[in-house]
Structures are given as C-alpha cells and as structure tokens.
Amino acid sequence: MSNELKIFKKTNSPNWYLRGTIHGQEIYESTGIPHQGLKTPSSSIKDYREKRLNDLREAYIYGKAYSATFLDAALNYLKAGGSPRFLGEYSDDEWTGLIGRIGHWKIREVTQEHLNEACQGMYGHCTAETQNRQFWTPFIAVWKHNTRGQNPLCPVVEWQRPKRSKNKARSRKPATYNDAIDFINALSYPAAKVMFFLFWTGCRPLEAYDLETANLYPDHDWIALDETKTDMPRGIPIHRCLKPLLSFLHQQNNEHVFLNKLGRRYPDNRQFNKAGRLISNKGGQMASPLYHARDKTGINITPYMARHTVSTHLIWPGGVSDMIKDEILGHASPNEMSRHYTHLPRKSLIEAINQLPYPTGLREDLTDPCKIRAQHEKTYGSKSAETQAESELGDVAEWLKALPC
Numbered sequence: 001m002s003n004e005l006k007i008f009k010k011t012n013s014p015n016w017y018l019r020g021t022i023h024g025q026e027i028y029e030s031t032g033i034p035h036q037g038l039k040t041p042s043s044s045i046k047d048y049r050e051k052r053l054n055d056l057r058e059a060y061i062y063g064k065a066y067s068a069t070f071l072d073a074a075l076n077y078l079k080a081g082g083s084p085r086f087l088g089e090y091s092d093d094e095w096t097g098l099i100g101r102i103g104h105w106k107i108r109e110v111t112q113e114h115l116n117e118a119c120q121g122m123y124g125h126c127t128a129e130t131q132n133r134q135f136w137t138p139f140i141a142v143w144k145h146n147t148r149g150q151n152p153l154c155p156v157v158e159w160q161r162p163k164r165s166k167n168k169a170r171s172r173k174p175a176t177y178n179d180a181i182d183f184i185n186a187l188s189y190p191a192a193k194v195m196f197f198l199f200w201t202g203c204r205p206l207e208a209y210d211l212e213t214a215n216l217y218p219d220h221d222w223i224a225l226d227e228t229k230t231d232m233p234r235g236i237p238i239h240r241c242l243k244p245l246l247s248f249l250h251q252q253n254n255e256h257v258f259l260n261k262l263g264r265r266y267p268d269n270r271q272f273n274k275a276g277r278l279i280s281n282k283g284g285q286m287a288s289p290l291y292h293a294r295d296k297t298g299i300n301i302t303p304y305m306a307r308h309t310v311s312t313h314l315i316w317p318g319g320v321s322d323m324i325k326d327e328i329l330g331h332a333s334p335n336e337m338s339r340h341y342t343h344l345p346r347k348s349l350i351e352a353i354n355q356l357p358y359p360t361g362l363r364e365d366l367t368d369p370c371k372i373r374a375q376h377e378k379t380y381g382s383k384s385a386e387t388q389a390e391s392e393l394g395d396v397a398e399w400l401k402a403l404p405c
Contacts (some may be wrong), residue, residue, distance in 0.1 A: 102115075143159070223235065
C-alpha cells in the first residue's frame, strides 16, 4: 500500500493535481495552484503536498475531526441533501461563495473572531439581514449538521449572529391605505404607477421593476412570473382596481411594464457573485420621487412597506388564510405541485386579493388611464394645429417684410 502523493498535470486544467492512496484513503484532487506551463513541480507545490500529507496522517492517527476542514463539513452537508444556496459552486477548479472563502479552514481552529472578519470581508457593505441570510445561516446549517452522528466533525458551539438594525425593523411596519393613496397622489406618474401596483399586489419591488409585458394577463386577472427571488415561478392575482392600468400598459406593448421618466426600464442595482448569487442590492430606483413625496405629504413610505401592508390587510380585516396569503406573496408553498401551474389563474387567489380595500380618491391617471390618454392626445393635437397656424402667419409676415417698398 503506497503512502505517497504524486503531483501531475490534468488535461484541460491549469492547476497541479494530487493522486495517491494514504492509509487506505484514495486521493484525487486539485491543489488550486496553477502550473503555469512548468514541466516539473515548483517548491511551492511540493510544500503543499507535504502539508496535505501531514493533514491526512493526522486524520488517520487522531481521527478525521482533528484535521477536518470546513470543506469536509460542507460536503457532508450537501451529500445529505442540504441546500447549496450561498455555500458556493465548484467551477474552474475552485470553489466560489462561502466555501471558497473559508473552505480551507480547519474546524478545530475556527473562532468567532475569524468568522466575523470573514463575514465583513464578504458582506461588509451589506445589512445585518443580508449577512445573516447569506453568511451565517448557511455556515451554521453546515456546522450543526456535522455535530450529529457517532463521529461528529464539529463541536457544539453557539455562534453569535449580527444584530438586526432597529431602523430596518421600523420600516417593516405596514402603512394605512389612506396614507398610501395620499402618498401615491403626490408622486410623479412613473413612480405612482409602481407604488399603486405594489400596494395592491404585495409584490417585491424588484419583481415590479423586472415585470415584462409578456407576463401580464389582465383579461384573466393574472400575472405569471417565471422566476422570482426564491428561484421559483409564481402566479400573482390582479386586484380589480389595477385592471384598467395594467390593461392600458399591456396595450403599450413595451418590453417592460414599468418605465421611468426617461422611458427606460428601472436600473438593476443588484450585484451578484461568481456563482450567480445576490450579494448586494443598493436600491435607489425611485429615490428622487419618493423623497419629494415624503417632503410634500409628511408621510414616510418605502416601496417594501407596501408588501407588509398587503400581508397585514389580507389577514385582518380580509380574513384570508395564512396559506392563501403566503401563495399571493410568493412565500414557500406547502404544496410544491402548485408551482407547476402558476400560468393558470386561480379563482381562490383572485377572490382573496380583492379583499384589499378599493381605493377612493386616487388620481384619475391611474384609475382611468385610457381616458387621460385620449384627453392628452386631443389637447396635443389642438396645440399642434395652433402652432402650425402661428408658424404659417410668421412665414407670411417675413414674406411681406421682404417685399420692396
């Protein structure tokens, strides 16, 4: 039985590889160190091999837990069916995401201080909620999974997560629909359309910004989204008060339903890592009109507050069940089979969304946009005729001035 590791090159790979059998364990893995066209291994790759040999020997003598790394723990978690979200993916001979950042750490050497530094290095520009969701939740899930069994890799540790911002908690409070109507009436028309849509659907703001005309079915009171934040399709019922606006926007035949004041889609300010996972969302798509509306009305409303308002009013006074409410808002459904039929309108969801109050006193360009457009075209046409007449009179005057005395 050989207890040596050979260093070799692999076809179509830029890195050195190790292969061999150490104490009965077969090893065939990438070192992650580029060979850079060298025919013989450099001193750095030889040092790496010796370090790897020591780790494997320690694992054989003291047990696997002594030399186990976070990568070993993460692979155990994934093999057991754990979610790979935010952990990372193996691409181009290296890991991305959380595994790529701390995968080489030995379990016995992990400390709270080291984890805090790693979290700041990856998500220091993000909120505490994002850090919890994308760093601490997957890390703790992997750790807890490996504390179980006869030969656990990880000891039981209570890791400390970052505390959620108090300001963030306040923004999650619902608004009243009277305040929402006053706030929408004070917005510019492009922003008012988006906020009207959010307050009577419960959609996430990014879902509204990304909404395409092809997903609208206003004649059937339905919107079908192929992909959402949860990476799952979903159907959205249309409240009866939204039908005139969405029918009008559907007839415009633009690629995206909601456009800004420049006639362009709202900018996507999200940032993704190499694995395609969201790591930052700076927002700010409607910062200016929202700021002016708050200054004018004295009402502090954010786009995401609309989602909490819909959720609250569906439960009370709407009397909608938690399961129906979760399906409308696009939360995880207990019946995953229903995800296959999101393109089909569901009567129960349409009836539930209409439990939201019908808006009274809302601006007419939202409740009857076809009428406003007709008036605009009529006014625009009459102004064009007047402008043309004035231009013709001006030409005559210039012609008369040019005549000899």
